[in-house]
Amino acid sequence: xxxxxxxxxxxxxxxxxxxxxxxxxxxxxxxxxxxxxxxxxxxxxxxxxxxxxxxxxxxxxxxxxxxxxxxxxxxxxxxxxxxxxxxxxxxxxxxxxxxxxxxxx
Amino acid sequence: xxxxxxxxxxxxxxxxxxxxxxxxxxxxxxxxxxxxxxxxxxxxxxxxxxxxxxxxxxxxxxxxxxxxxxxxxxxxxxxxxxxxxxxxxxxxxxxxxxxxxxxxxxxxxxxxxxxxxxxxxxxxxxxxxxxxxxxxxxxxxxxxxxxxxxxxxxxxxxxxxxxxxxxxxxxxxxxxxxxxxxxxxxxxxxxxxxxxxxxxxxxxxxxxxxxxxxxxxxxxxxxxxxxxxxxxxxxxxxxxxxxxxxxxxxxxxxxxxxxxxxxxxxxxxxxxxxxxxxxxxxxxxxxxxxxxxxxxxxxxxxxxxxxxxxxxxxxxxxxxxxxxxxxxxxxxxxxxxxxxxxxxxxxxxxxxxxxxxxxxxxxxxxxxxxxxxxxxxxxxxxxxxxxxxxxxxxxxxxxxxxxxxxxxxxxxxxxxxxxxxxxxxxxxxxxxxxxxxxxxxxxxxxxxxxxxxxxxxxxxxxxxxxxxxxxxxxxxxxxxxxxxxxxxxxxxxxxxxxxxxxxxxxxxxxxxxxxxxxxxxxxxxxxxxxxxxxxxxxxxxxxxxxxx
Numbered sequence: 001x002x003x004x005x006x007x008x009x010x011x012x013x014x015x016x017x018x019x020x021x022x023x024x025x026x027x028x029x030x031x032x033x034x035x036x037x038x039x040x041x042x043x044x045x046x047x048x049x050x051x052x053x054x055x056x057x058x059x060x061x062x063x064x065x066x067x068x069x070x071x072x073x074x075x076x077x078x079x080x081x082x083x084x085x086x087x088x089x090x091x092x093x094x095x096x097x098x099x100x101x102x103x104x105x
Numbered sequence: 106x107x108x109x110x111x112x113x114x115x116x117x118x119x120x121x122x123x124x125x126x127x128x129x130x131x132x133x134x135x136x137x138x139x140x141x142x143x144x145x146x147x148x149x150x151x152x153x154x155x156x157x158x159x160x161x162x163x164x165x166x167x168x169x170x171x172x173x174x175x176x177x178x179x180x181x182x183x184x185x186x187x188x189x190x191x192x193x194x195x196x197x198x199x200x201x202x203x204x205x206x207x208x209x210x211x212x213x214x215x216x217x218x219x220x221x222x223x224x225x226x227x228x229x230x231x232x233x234x235x236x237x238x239x240x241x242x243x244x245x246x247x248x249x250x251x252x253x254x255x256x257x258x259x260x261x262x263x264x265x266x267x268x269x270x271x272x273x274x275x276x277x278x279x280x281x282x283x284x285x286x287x288x289x290x291x292x293x294x295x296x297x298x299x300x301x302x303x304x305x306x307x308x309x310x311x312x313x314x315x316x317x318x319x320x321x322x323x324x325x326x327x328x329x330x331x332x333x334x335x336x337x338x339x340x341x342x343x344x345x346x347x348x349x350x351x352x353x354x355x356x357x358x359x360x361x362x363x364x365x366x367x368x369x370x371x372x373x374x375x376x377x378x379x380x381x382x383x384x385x386x387x388x389x390x391x392x393x394x395x396x397x398x399x400x401x402x403x404x405x406x407x408x409x410x411x412x413x414x415x416x417x418x419x420x421x422x423x424x425x426x427x428x429x430x431x432x433x434x435x436x437x438x439x440x441x442x443x444x445x446x447x448x449x450x451x452x453x454x455x456x457x458x459x460x461x462x463x464x465x466x467x468x469x470x471x472x473x474x475x476x477x478x479x480x481x482x483x484x485x486x487x488x489x490x491x492x493x494x495x496x497x498x499x500x501x502x503x504x505x506x507x508x509x510x511x512x513x514x515x516x517x518x519x520x521x522x523x524x525x526x527x528x529x530x531x532x533x534x535x536x537x538x539x540x541x542x543x544x545x546x547x548x549x550x551x552x553x554x555x556x557x558x559x560x561x562x563x564x565x566x567x568x569x570x571x572x573x574x575x576x577x578x579x580x581x582x583x584x585x586x587x588x589x590x591x592x593x594x595x596x597x598x599x600x601x602x603x604x605x606x607x608x609x610x611x612x613x614x615x616x617x618x619x620x621x622x623x624x625x626x627x628x629x630x631x632x633x634x635x636x637x638x639x640x641x642x643x644x645x646x647x648x649x650x651x652x653x
Binding site: 003004018030032036055058061062081082 | 460473517543578
């Protein structure tokens with residue numbers, strides 16, 4: 001499953017690209033202008049996934065999702081796709097729970 | 106050995122006739138040349154060649170020389186092989202007569218027939234089997250046909266047999282070639298044509314040509330009790346297309362039940378044929394072949410009235426029709442599966458959208474309204490005017506935000522501008538919002554006249570551009586997108602071009618769900634999508650939809 005997103009890492013420049021949910025990680029690909037970027041956040045490394053709706057956190061007045069991990073803090077909004085943001089966060093949470101369960105076994 | 110000049114001339118004529126025969130490729134041409142050569146060689150005023158039919162007892166064709174059109178009309182129907190002609194059919198050996206009328210086996214001539222006296226008949230044998238006979242009458246100078254005439258015509262008949270065989274082989278090879286060409290065309294159409302009706306019409310047209318039939322129709326079940334003519338070719342095709350008939354009481358319905366091909370040599374004698382339909386179409390013979398896909402009979406191809414001397418279809422025709430029926434069955438089966446898949450896609454996409462919408466309403470709007478409730482409580486419980494004003498301000502901010510979210514949700518579901526102001530206005534808003542959100546520059550230009558397009562066309566093109574822009578974000582890594590709306594040749598086109606990294610259109614792995622969805626949308630409107638791209642060179646998507 002992949003989604004069209006605008007994402008930033010640690011408050012850096014926004015990238016237009018794709019967010020994919022693989023079996024083990026959230027993968028963000030895209031570019032800022034011509035510069036390509038790729039970031040892979042393993043579910044196990046994600047400390048929290050939430051939707052931020054406060055005016056201060058919004059981008060272009062749109063709610064965003066925030067993924068916090070030891071590697072980076074990623075903020076993103078979806079391009080089109082009603083309800084996609086909530087869906088992504090739910091799916092990431094599901095994967096995170098699975099990865100923690102596997103680690104506990 | 107020295108030949109007398111007359112014999113030498115006749116031998117030369119025989120050799121020349123042989124050469125002429127081998128240079129002729131069509132069977133009709135060969136038969137005509139044989140008759141003419143026989144007349145020339147023997148000095149006969151009239152010559153004819155009778156081709157024996159499959160029963161071996163009658164003539165099915167009669168080719169002549171020396172008889173003009175007017176006389177032929179006066180004589181009427183050509184002979185079938187009674188009397189002296191019948192003797193040659195039965196005995197298959199040369200026959201010479203001084204006077205036909207004197208022979209007790211003669212049955213005389215029909216009215217209008219020119220008088221004929223002297224006669225020479227020689228059989229043409231193909232691999233020992235009588236193919237036909239050469240008949241020569243009225244030797245020039247009122248003489249009789251002699252032994253030399255008989256020998257020369259027998260030699261000619263031998264050459265003629267080879268020429269007939271060659272012509273048959275050539276025509277057979279040509280027929281095979283036409284069939285292969287036609288099957289190849291149908292095969293290509295199966296792979297590329299998405300419109301079932303057009304595909305079945307092509308199959309009907311090609312089968313009509315190859316069978317040399319007057320009418321070919323493809324009928325498919327329409328509900329439990331009826332059949333519908335899905336494609337037709339030949340006489341009255343336009344009127345036949347789309348008409349329905351009852352399954353019970355029609356031959357096609359019976360063939361659909363029984364699942365095997367049937368030949369009808371006389372429709373009026375077949376009790377299963379719907380006689381009212383047969384009379385209306387004026388058909389005499391029929392060939393009915395079931396369309397079988399995965400052991401299921403899903404339709405019937407019917408051909409009527411072979412053109413030419415004999416309207417009946419042959420066993421070869423049945424085999425040919427079965428070959429085409431198998432192609433038509435693949436087309437129908439594929440189309441049914443595609444339709445089912447498309448429906449599944451639509452249902453799945455609808456469910457996904459509803460799930461997302463429900464989640465959005467529950468999580469975002471629901472949560473926002475809960476916050477409003479809490480805010481109201483804070484207003485109610487405020488200890489003084491300052492606190493109340495602050496709580497009211499927070500509440501206002503929250504309501505404004507929620508209102509924006511609900512509006513955004515509504516726009517994403519279905520932009521009001523599309524209904525109120527049309528495609529151009531809706532795309533202007535979409536592209537502006539897209540550029541603001543993504544930072545990708547968008548150049549939007551419309552060359553459409555101010556008149557509104559049909560609603561379904563506007564919706565399809567809006568969704569296609571929206572999907573194309575989503576693809577640009579996901580895949581293109583572009584900095585610039587240009588969108589052009591234009592009208593050309595009775596259709597309207599949306600062209601979306603980006604300066605991104607492109608992809609290989611031949612690599613089907615790159616054909617994501619987005620492109621599939623776009624193709625389905627335009628296909629519903631009889632339109633088409635063209636994707637032009639190559640790695641490193643951006644992508645152009647052209648969606649073209651016909652408008653009346």
